Amino acid sequence: MSSPTTGGPEVVLRLAGISKRFGPLLANDAISLTLRAGEVLALLGENGAGKTTLMNILFGHYVADEGTIEAFGRPLPPGSPRAALAAGIGMVHQHFTLADNLSVLDNIAVGTESLWRLRSDRGGARRRLLDLSQRFGLAVRPDALVGDLSVGERQRVEILKALYRDARILILDEPTAVLTPQESAGLFDTLRRLTADGLAVVFISHKMNEVFAASDTVAVLRAGRLVATHPTASTDRAKLAELMVGRSVKPPAPAPLSPGEPVLELAGVTVASGHARPLLDAVDLTVRRHQVIGVAGVSGNGQSALAELVSGLIRPDAGQVSLKGSVVHHADPADMVRRGVARIPEDRHSAGLVGAMAVWENLIAERYRDPAFSRFGVLRRDAARAHARRVIEEFDVRCPGPDARTQLLSGGNMQKLILGRTLAYGPDLILASQPTRGLDIGAVSYVHSRLLDARAAGAGVLLISEDLDEILALADCVTVAYHGRLTPLLPHDRVSVSQLGLLMAGHWDILRDILPETPRENGNAA
């Protein structure tokens, strides 16, 4: 990797004074950036800082209100992905833009030939793809359907798609969000091979460790403005975090507490429900009071089934679920709420809140039949609104009032609303699925502190998260989900991120090194 100096390699991309407004929101405020050949630029910033907007302007998905873009010395016409592609700019979106039902080769070759040719040159396309794949060490199967590929393979297809079009500038939007730590390391190797070939790379991230692992230069965005551009080597984590948030951030520090009696016990729980592979496969798990249990894993390894099971949405096909020592038969969601389970659903928009309904209606959604909120089948609206005002106050929900429609709230305030709905009742067990996904650092630390407060107050917390930093910061013990099975509980101070990565990829043989001869608390063998 070369480090840019003033007289260094040619400038391939120059953004000057880019501004973009969405209604009242100034998403990009006069941003200027340069990128040189062979450089990896990390665009760091919180969610909503304007990183993706900026890159979407660069790639022509949006048109900037002000400012100009120059690629390889020539001005880039705004608002045209086709022009961006022609100028040598390729973009790998956070949500892959691949058609599942088409082959790898089709996805890559589409749009690269004149539409009115009478016959596609598939042989030539295949040779070119295999040649690129070999040159940059990006193994793919040209004829496989994209729908059958793993996430890491799909990302390789996306990168090849850009290279196939002779991209010399590659934009990667949150490329590691869906990868295991090992896959991320592989991606960074690829980036090094690309820059060695003279390509320039911009990658968007909100994860500090990636910035240090892969970039030459880091540009920090905050609230739409470019607040700093530094050579990565001359900065450090604390400084970048402060630049991102605008103030210093303290990591959460769980006080050591000794675990109390079990609140949730799963014994040999299997959820198969007609799938070829069980969603949960003979899972044992115990969550005790004063304890945060973190469930790590690549998404789709049974975490959703675990969350639905504990929420009462599905029932086990085998094994049993106990809450506070009593076995749960024929669970349903209302029953689980009555038994003291607080739920923070994975997707606050689809499963957490009803966007078109008012704040107060959402706040009593779990308990509207409670005599406090309804009598003789009629809602007590005043009592519900008063309750809403108390929650808004206590949980610092920024909203116009109890009658505001929920969809008008920001993600962080929606999450505070969900916390307020469940935590106000002093739950025994908190099921937190991806509780901070998509939130900015301020909201993340609020959610974390609330979860730790609940733990101190005697609740057990089952934290399902794809963010390993979050799990290691909060959890007392960690378990890794893989193909519907859970590892025994691993104390958080005895397991490293790279070990978790291996476990997430299914290399469970390393458990021997982490848990030498210790009695298994979860009794997987039993």
Next chain:
Amino acid sequence: MDFLSIILDILLSAAFWTAVLRIATPYVLGTLGELVCERAGVLNLGIEGIMTLGAMAGWMAVYQGADLWTGVLVAAACGALLGLLHAALTVPLGLSQHVTGIGVTLLGTSLSYFVYRLVLPQASTPPTIVPFQPLDLPGAFAQTPLTYLALALVGVVAYALYRTPVGLAVRMVGEHPAAAEAQGLNVTAIRIGAVMAGSALMGLAGAFLTLSAFNAFFFNMVNGRGWICIALVVFASWRPGKALLGALLFALFDALQLRLQQASGGVLPYQLFLMMPYLLSILALVLVARRASYPRALMIPYRKGER
């Protein structure tokens, strides 16, 4: 025993297979047309109206003195125009494809009747033209040129979809329009083009009825054939070859029930036989369509800059 021998007699007669191919022709064309629209992600429920307009316009052109092939072109062009209307409402404006399609069907149907009555206010018995004649070929091959055109178009559409850049582009915008756009394709233009091309085929399907199968235009002569095509597309899993198979199968049931009606000599109510092709289609649909993998972006409007 008796019943089986009747069936056997029917299946062994060349006239039966001639009828099967003839009956299948409008279904082949209509299903291909619907398939092209849906592959690009646009459901076209306007098919019934587009077929009616094609039937009327093709016939009217010939009745006014144009030759038969000009009539065919007029029918295709009228189909493409109604397709443009459907596409303009559903693609750039993103309106509901169901509602718009039903609107197009109502418009196409009533427009056809209106124009017909406007030109021929007094006609009590429908005036006739000289339609396409069957080619002088033996047995079941004695078909009109439009039937052969329909069979050829199955190959053309299959080749275009799977072997040409434009076909790949059409499939891409039906599967993942955002990905297509990120590859520099103009999703709006491709969808509009596909809907127009598909609707032109529907126009042809209508023209076959008035220029080949019959020699006049009747009210209600399309008679639900468009709706059958919609089901045949699902039966065909959005593949042209299977669309041909489905159309032939349906036509076979239909030809068979006509002959069984005659053979039964009024012992059974004829409505029972009329039902048969539809019942068997539903059965086939249930058996086949459960495994169908439909275009992922079907019926989802694409708006640039949204995901």
